Amino acid sequence: MRHDDITDAIGNTPLVRIDPAVHGLRNIDLYAKLELLNPFGSVKDRAAWQMARPLLAGAPADATLVELSSGNTAKALALLAGMHGLPFKSVTNRMKVPEIKELLLLLGAEIDELPGQSECLDPTDADDPLTQMYRQVSAEDGEFLHTDQYFNERNVEAHLHGTGPEIIKDLDGRAPDYFIACVGTAGSSTGVARALRQHDPDVEVIGLVGAKSDFIPGIRTIDEVQQVGLFDPGVYDAVETITSDDAIDGLLTLVRRCGILTGPTGGGAFVGAVRVLRTLDPLLTSRKTAVFIVCDRVESYLSYVRDRRPEVFGRPPRRNSTRTLTDAEVAAAPALDARAAQCWIASTNALVVDLRSPYAFQALHIPGSLNIVDEVFADLLHAGLPISRHRPVLLVCPVGEKSARYAALLRRMGHPDVQSLAGGVIAWRDAGLELVR
Numbered sequence: 001m002r003h004d005d006i007t008d009a010i011g012n013t014p015l016v017r018i019d020p021a022v023h024g025l026r027n028i029d030l031y032a033k034l035e036l037l038n039p040f041g042s043v044k045d046r047a048a049w050q051m052a053r054p055l056l057a058g059a060p061a062d063a064t065l066v067e068l069s070s071g072n073t074a075k076a077l078a079l080l081a082g083m084h085g086l087p088f089k090s091v092t093n094r095m096k097v098p099e100i101k102e103l104l105l106l107l108g109a110e111i112d113e114l115p116g117q118s119e120c121l122d123p124t125d126a127d128d129p130l131t132q133m134y135r136q137v138s139a140e141d142g143e144f145l146h147t148d149q150y151f152n153e154r155n156v157e158a159h160l161h162g163t164g165p166e167i168i169k170d171l172d173g174r175a176p177d178y179f180i181a182c183v184g185t186a187g188s189s190t191g192v193a194r195a196l197r198q199h200d201p202d203v204e205v206i207g208l209v210g211a212k213s214d215f216i217p218g219i220r221t222i223d224e225v226q227q228v229g230l231f232d233p234g235v236y237d238a239v240e241t242i243t244s245d246d247a248i249d250g251l252l253t254l255v256r257r258c259g260i261l262t263g264p265t266g267g268g269a270f271v272g273a274v275r276v277l278r279t280l281d282p283l284l285t286s287r288k289t290a291v292f293i294v295c296d297r298v299e300s301y302l303s304y305v306r307d308r309r310p311e312v313f314g315r316p317p318r319r320n321s322t323r324t325l326t327d328a329e330v331a332a333a334p335a336l337d338a339r340a341a342q343c344w345i346a347s348t349n350a351l352v353v354d355l356r357s358p359y360a361f362q363a364l365h366i367p368g369s370l371n372i373v374d375e376v377f378a379d380l381l382h383a384g385l386p387i388s389r390h391r392p393v394l395l396v397c398p399v400g401e402k403s404a405r406y407a408a409l410l411r412r413m414g415h416p417d418v419q420s421l422a423g424g425v426i427a428w429r430d431a432g433l434e435l436v437r
Contacts, residue, residue, distance in 0.1 A: 006083070007049050009039040011162050015170040015291070022257045023274050027284040030273065031176070032260060033167060033293045035188075040076045042296035043163075047187050048076035050158035051147040056084045059145055064089050066144045071100055071218060072296055073149050073185075078107040089144070096375075097217055099300045113359040151229035155187030156194070163188060164195020167291055175200040178280075178290035180273035182208045182219045182265050183239070186231040188293060193235050207236035208272040211243045213401045217304060218265040218295055219247075238276075245323075246271040248309055255298060263301045266294035307375075320381045320413055322405040333408035335422040338431035341394055344419065350392035353377070355402055356425070364435040366396060366428060374402055381406075385413055392417040400424040 003009050014037065018030045035043035052065065059065075065081040067073055070092035081088035089110045104111060149155050168175050175196040181189035189207055196203040210221045222241065225231050233239070250267030254260040262270075269292040277290055298305075306313050308323065336344055344350060345368075352369035354361050361371040372380070374397070380386035387393055393415065395403035400423045407420040421428065429435060 006039050007080075010045045010049055011038070012166060013037045015167060016258075016260070018258060018270075022253065023270075023277075025274070025277055025281045027281050027287055028178075028277050029287065029289045030277065031171075031289065031291045032254075032258075032266070032270070033163065033291055034260065035163070036260075036262060036266070036294050036297045040072075040079055041300075042072035042076065043188050043293060044072035044296075045076045046158040046162050047149065047155040047185075048073055048080060048147070050154045051149065051152050052077055052080050052145075054154075055145040055147065056080065056086070059084065059086060061085070062143065063145050064143060065147070066091060067147045067149055068092065069149065070096070073147075074104055074109065075100070075107065077147060078104060078109040082108055086145075096215065097301060098303050100217075103300065113357060149185050149187065153230075155185060156191040156230060159188045159191025160194050161191075163293075164192040167192065168196065168199050171289060171291075174289070175203050176291040177202075177288040178204045178206065178273075178277065180206045180208065180269060180276060180290065180292045182216075182242075182269050182272070182293070182295065183225050183228075183231065184218045184220055184265075186225070186228050186235075188295075190230060190232060190235050192293075204237045205235060206272070206276050207239040208242050208268060209239055210268075211241050213405060214244050216242070216244050216247045216264050216268055217301060218263070219268060240272055240276060242268045242272045244308060248305055251298060251301075251305065252312070254294070260294060261298045262294045263296040263298050264304060265296060266292075269293060269295070307378075318378075318382050320384070320409060321378070322402075322409050325405060325408050325412075329408045329412065330405055333404040333420055334411065334418065335400065335404060335407070335420040336394070337422050338428045338433055341419065341421050341428075342433055344392070345394060348392040348417075350394045350417075350419075351387065352394045352396060353387075354396045354425075355406065356396075356398060360398070360425075362437065364425070364429070364437060366425070367434055367436050369396065374406075377406065381409065381413070385410070385415060387415065389415055389417075392419075394419050394421055396421045396425060396428075398424045399426055 014034045016032050023030050038045035064087045066089040067077050068091045074090040078088040091112045183189055193205045209225055210216045210219045212221055247264035247268035250271035251262055251264055254262045254270055273292040311317055352366050354365050354369045354371045355374040395406050397403040403420040407418050410418045
């Protein structure tokens, strides 16, 4: 098969049947749509090209293509921009996978890491630096070509006219009975769902989101997804939650049992699909079909897997990890509201440890606080308590969720006087308390 341009190779990815011996379903044929075989390596190739194509045609020589992305969309756009002789800028506040960052730099991308409450954009929050950057890059008379993946309908159209019809074609002109999709920007799940339901209105669509305070690359939590402009709850018959453990379990199953080199998103989609379908399978009286999407490849996530499953790489498991906490331990984590924390710091000379990124810390932080990025703090805890038991400690993060988990872990490890800042830096700011640069 010959192409004159690499973009001609985007789409027409295989639909592969998963062996029933792997998933255990008796009455449902489960298929994986292998979007990892797009030329740039992910499902985002489709949307990136669909969104960028009209902007790149006749673009000024001094323009910069830009997107609020920390992952596959940024990767595809960096390649497309380079093909057209233009620079690409990735704006994000959650560049959490080292391999992705290194790959973007290899591709020539410029990365702007900003502080913010979440990776998703809330355009109504005028104080969020991510929102301020969004407004700057979206200005019509500016220097930027902004693809705007969270609000651009062309993101959805790439799958409405591409991915969805391909699934129907490969199922011999039938839509699947069930479509299970992880929700990120919501472009692929929404576009495919529309295409399938235009063919058969009875298709059931299940959305998968990440558990609160968990992190699965490419999947939003239920709180974050509410901030995505393309997210429409009406698209989904149900929205289910999966965890990072689910994602890695599924990744290992698809890699080792099916020869599918999926990343965590595809692994999570597989586990979520099987979990939902197993409740339906015994009730069926006729054969059904189901489809999930394998979004990208495993190679970019080795550090993500290694951090959560060191034993896979022949390393000992972490002795002290927040992932071993129970819900009860986290709920009982000691926390202080902003004004109580201010008084406590003054009266005890507590050490304030800010777990946010260096960029967020540099932008605004509590006076006298120490910046230890949460991933580094987790590594320190692996070897034991990094802070004297005799020193009171206040842990700080954006909204108080990560700090609560670390406070619970430190208490379990024997630190008697640790607190979490309830509501995080955002609550401190909203209380009108001092922040410095």
